[in-house]
Amino acid sequence: MGKPVSGLAFQGLRAPLSGMVQGTSGARVVPVAPAAGARAAAGTVRFEAVSKTYRSAAGEVRALDRVDLEVPAGAIFGIIGRSGAGKSSLLRTINRLEEPTSGRVLIDGEPIAALDENGLVSLRRRIGMVFQHFNLLSAKTVRGNVALPLTVAGVPRSEIGPRVDEVLRLVGLEAKAETYPSRLSGGQKQRVGIARALVSRPEILLCDEATSALDPETSLSILNLLRDINRRLGITIVLITHEMSVIRDICSDVVVLEGGRVTEMGPVWRVFGSPEHPATQALLEPLTRGLPDDLAAALHAQPAPGAATVLQITYSGQGAPDLSALAAAAGAPVRLLQAGIERIQGHAVGRMLIAVAAEAGPDLEVRLRALGGSIERIGYVPSDD
Template sequence: MAGLAFDTIRDPARWIAEGTPARALPAARTGQEGRPAAGTVRFEALSKTYRSAAGEVRALDSIDLEIPAGAIFGIIGRSGAGKSTLLRAVNRLEEPTSGRVLIDGAPIAALDTDGLVALRRRIGMIFQHFNLLSAKTVRQNVALPLVVAGVPRAEIGPRVDEALRLVGLEAKAETYPSRLSGGQKQRVGIARALVSRPEILLCDEATSALDPETTLSILSLLRDINRRLGITIVLITHEMSVIREACSHVLVLEAGRIAETGPVWRVFGAPEHHATRALLEPLTRGLPEDLAARLRPHPAPGAATVLRITYSGREAPDLSALAAAAAAPVRLLQAGIERIQGHAVGRMLVAVAAAGADPGVEDRVRALGGVVERIGYVATDD
């Protein structure tokens, strides 16, 4: 899309929906008379099947889910899991095969053309490849949704200035996209999405083209926008660190279904589904190589028991309580505890000496909190 002049865009309504919504929104975000707050997205038994000559693909299968207003909601899953399809159902870039999507309690399938245009103005979208017009300046790119929506000229200038200020790009207003870094281009994309003052911002792999440092700065910008404007952000990523850094909630999709969902600290702290564990593996680190080589499935006389303890609680584990529960010398093999949203989340590998014959050790350690797995045994003398 980058490089197109606006008049060559064949379907402006769709183009706007994909990157450039428009017009102001009511600022109220509190649900009144039992109605959900502005920015609430609800999927009810949502299914999508793509049909082509090659056959059928069930991209989404009975998704029931609510994205609370004001959340930063991350969607993860393997390639082809249905992430983009779900995101694009929010502004009806994809029409579901069955089930429905409700925004602030109202089903969006019922909207006529005008209603759909109005809905898309309430929903901003940013992309991996920015979708900026190269022949237009930063200011013109950001102004475009307002121009298309017929917002009076006198209003556009201040609105664009406001959006550029939000993303820290005031100084680049007259610059062309080709002279911007990737991070700056994405800031323009974000400003263009925000200029319409949306209540929901959809991000499909918005940081995937950026280096780690720039990714962090864009994530901190998104968090800031979420906090200051109260916008609901729905974010697809393949980087678990993005979820950990930015999101309040996470959904794990697997083959079009919900594998698990919940607050990030809970899902990442104690992943229940194998898909989540597989996705998290790079983040949580596997066993150290030397230990993996020494690990035995059965206890030998005198062997130490290796326990993996996964925590997600308010407080980090109490080590003296751990030693007392083990009732034997405990050696720390590897540990990493981080704080996510006020919770201690992480994993410890410990070796409990000569506990092979003590089947109760796991239960006693488990009673302290956390998920405890006996992963094997190591002889103490090798």
């Protein structure tokens, strides 16, 4: 597997976006506020009261219910929700594989519902799509699979070769150009799928469970590739997944769907750090470490003489824990029982369990709360546990 090329080597993959600054070290995306009345930046997606109802002999099912949200240009935007929440339906309205029953979808500020056949073909060339199960043609080589969208579009053969070579270098598969899919690993097949989605020089890339069929190590490599594509090319990426770790690792913003409705939305660090809706809390539960069995067995609701107080300190992005300040504010010996703190988009998110010796005093929580984080007293343990 080859190494992805530098930013300068594939700047020509698509036209520069609004707000992209060119420099000697390659392209970088710089947020630029649009002027009043200006056209939305390339890669912007807007949903306005979008609803989708499926009708069958068994009755009606409302998959989407008045969804309002905007995906900013250049973002990596995640859509999460339980099975049947409407994730796929929402994603597929962006390229009109699904037609909303009501409401509007706008791409770069323009409604797409009224597009004629030619306009729809043009729209879909601006929107690439990566699938969970690759959807490669077994009878075609890697080069043939990647070239297919250009061949169907009638792009001159003299242009197809260089563009295919560009994207194969981008995804690190130039050495596999003449290989057939049956000889590729799952990760390599997904890289072919990504290259095929990029060869038409889209401004938006849709990812439908793009890592769900891959092992963890391969999934990580694909996420790194998507992040690199977004950083180098400024392409807006919209992805749906049931893997919360994928959202945490790659997305800038996330929306949570439940029953076709938006229940929570915002920067990933905030939604993960302080989930408000029960659906979000349930989705994030696998990422939350439970109380260790030995500690749970020793925990008591009422204090015994000399018992240590067990506190749970939750950090939701306000600030990272300062262990020395924590010990000083407690005014008594502090033991760290368990901790799971990570940084998401530069914000500390997670929780710590600490045991504070009995001599800390009755206003312990007040003193610790001043250091940041939310404090919850969850019980007491013997001082030597």
